[in-house]
Amino acid sequence: MEVTRRSFMRGLGVTGGAGLAYGAMSTLGLAPAAAAGPRRFQPPAMADLIDRVDGSPTVVVLGGGPAGLCATYELQKAGYSVTILEARQRPGGRVWSIHGGDEETDLNGETQKCTFSDGHFYNIGATRIPQSHITMDYCRELGVELQTFGNQNANTFVNYKSDTPLNRQSVSYRAAKADTYGYMSELLQKAASRGALDDVLTPDDKDALSEFLSGFGDLSDDGRYIGSSRRGYGSEPGAGLNFGDATEPFGMSEVIRSGIGRNFSFEFGYDQAMLMFSPVGGMDRIYYAFADAIGSDHIVYGAEVTALKNTSGGATVEYVKDGSAESISADYVICTIPPALVTRLDNNLPADVLLALRAAKATPSGKLGIEYSRRWWETDERIYGGASNTDMDISQIMFPYDHYNSDRGVVVAYYNTGKRHQAFESLTHKQRLAKAVAEGSMIHGEKYTKDISSSFSGSWRRTKYSESAWVSWAGAGDSHGGVATAEYEKLLDPVERIYFAGDHLSNAIAWQHGAFTSARDVVTAIHERVTAS
């Protein structure tokens, strides 16, 4: 199996496959590192089909998630006649916001009914949008109101196991950063002043570096880190002679060995750096907006696809709805069904395509949301959004980014992947909740166990019609993109009249942007084929 590893992860230079480059920045003399926009996409237009095609070309789209809805929406702009078959009773697929009233039976056989209060929810799938993703553009185009998603917070905690006095201590991000950056600056300052880097630093470099480190680390005049107001206070400074109770820094060795800085780089990530966004009311708002724009007569909910076959000059899909077997044919089919599930359909796909579909491996991941009847994280810990991080199985606790200062809210008690998630997925909901609360209370104390009014959990490998949070490609590691295996490349081409789309065929796996760009590529390919014919 050939694996083409692209160099983009390390920015070794401009890689191939560029096509239309987004060049607005360079015309302004801005540095090339300025924020990138998405590539230009030309939606199909009515005028393209005039005098070229008799009637409206027909397309059946399998799956009403981001890829399927996006493809349909774009094809409709040119007058294609599109029908979406969606097995669930809602749009959005793995973009699922859990609201009160939601009911789901998982593949463990357990049924949960959500009883969250009106207006409260959590996103059990996609929850945040980077500014560069075209998801932002669809929100604009569809009129979906955005708000900031708190992806980092100085006031949340880290809590890790170590062989230092910081073992299983909850340390605020602000204190962890102040101490880590302080000692890091002190050490580099010391090394440079000792001449240890004179072969790589000029005297001018050293002066400039010293000035930077002094501010970056909040160093004393003699170049030492001896604590900082950045750490926070034991009690808040106020008026008059209340200067607040300053806090002592942790020792250098314990800061380094405890690894309290291990998660700092998360927030530098290309797709995780603040500011991040999410629709007001839940990520699902995007898909209800797509569905509204597409029109309810073009979406068949509760349609469970059973067969997918190329025919002469088209393709046919069989499905079951309300217990009845149905069939639909079209000029083209866009299949956004998760790859492993496609292989189970009655189909006439070639053997190498089926092998390629099987190379997409299901990632275990899921979340559990707890509605608390008291926003203790705000009133007691001054935490308004963001996440606490740990090396326990829960991995992180995400605080709500809405309803600030109100009387209740939904905390995501875990969002984890891999083995840490597998520790939860076979448990009953009650067991999951007990484990999540036990671990969470190690970080946030006894209050974590109180004022719980309801909860709801989901595990994507145990969720019908998905069976995966997202995929990784066999042989490509845990990459979320940037790696093209032979199987991945195979599925970029249509099989006669059947096209595959979804985030799994993108360099933004697990992101809505990946699904949208894949859908746009397929729309472009179909439209070129139609207008060339």
Next chain:
Amino acid sequence: MEVTRRSFMRGLGVTGGAGLAYGAMSTLGLAPAAAAGPRRFQPPAMADLIDRVDGSPTVVVLGGGPAGLCATYELQKAGYSVTILEARQRPGGRVWSIHGGDEETDLNGETQKCTFSDGHFYNIGATRIPQSHITMDYCRELGVELQTFGNQNANTFVNYKSDTPLNRQSVSYRAAKADTYGYMSELLQKAASRGALDDVLTPDDKDALSEFLSGFGDLSDDGRYIGSSRRGYGSEPGAGLNFGDATEPFGMSEVIRSGIGRNFSFEFGYDQAMLMFSPVGGMDRIYYAFADAIGSDHIVYGAEVTALKNTSGGATVEYVKDGSAESISADYVICTIPPALVTRLDNNLPADVLLALRAAKATPSGKLGIEYSRRWWETDERIYGGASNTDMDISQIMFPYDHYNSDRGVVVAYYNTGKRHQAFESLTHKQRLAKAVAEGSMIHGEKYTKDISSSFSGSWRRTKYSESAWVSWAGAGDSHGGVATAEYEKLLDPVERIYFAGDHLSNAIAWQHGAFTSARDVVTAIHERVTAS
């Protein structure tokens, strides 16, 4: 003049003057660096006055800004009869959100009328709230809806003068951080591996440090920084074989010498670290909510105070309203008028108090807001909130934190202090706009000069009834608090029946939290005096 410099700026340990410590964290076994809450404040209660006082004690409050409104609101809880005299026709004082329809004549003699579109505004005074400040608690108590304020953004730019190729180049924060942290990590890694720090690092420390630096700097396997996806892309990665156009890192020496990292530590600051907040619709919403709670019959707008005198067993205030001289007497007066302006009143304050009031020096600062009829920062540069920073006079450009993805928005074209602001304050508005646009277009290109629909500027030293953005205390440097000069301490005590309050008498100068804590201290002092009598 005695200057007591408190050690809190460097966190040398627990300082004096603590009083009631906020101890909820320690009972949970959390590290002392956990986020601090405010001190406990016990509002005066009706029951406190029963059988102790005949009738309602009377208080006149001079100034309807944060300190005056807060003091009134808290005193009313116990049934004090309070009257606020406010010179302006609105509450909030230096917390002023500029909306369409606002009209103001400044001390330069120029009148501006704001024509921003409905719902659009900018905060020309206080604009952001840290999670730890009691401002958050007043928002909860008063039902003021909060949203995230984007105080940092990976997609905004830095643009500085230097003798490197980065001179006056706009570099995204994400690229500046990736390169700075990358080289910083490479250098420290190198120094440690050479043994240059063996006297301070154990072998275990070195191993842990190396692991941290590898992730923090996104280093290659051989410990070098050779670029990173964290920098961003020339064109965005998408589906299929579109891996995006990676970007080249800048050179190590130019990264260090250009100082593109000089502002990173801003976002670690105790009172500037994300997540930060602001009320939906403008910071002024807090003060309209206070005014509503207080009741319009307790606030006299348009009342320009002319005299302030202690009398036998009370105090008397003279003021002019609608051209008529008026007088009001009360048991106590709380004076929140800016200190320099108090000295101009007809008064019988002692000479040392007048000297103390004069030691509060006015800080020059102000902003200019431009309404654009196109959100080019979002569509063209993928910037949704946050600020670009520069060493030009404008200092920074702040992008709106509301109305995302809509068709227009108000950009703060400068927010600066000291000499950089003085370069604007004597100009006409038209001249200010021209200079701001000229500098801003150096950062964001020609589009910065287009689609401008209206603008409004203000300079706090030239703003009637304020004449200062905030104060610094003579002999205390530019500190925003943490320093008690003799004059500062002098004003913490009442002069017979007259009490002083405001952020200038706090360790959070220029923050609403400072005004509130000062007001609470005065409320507590008056209430103790009343109930002890």
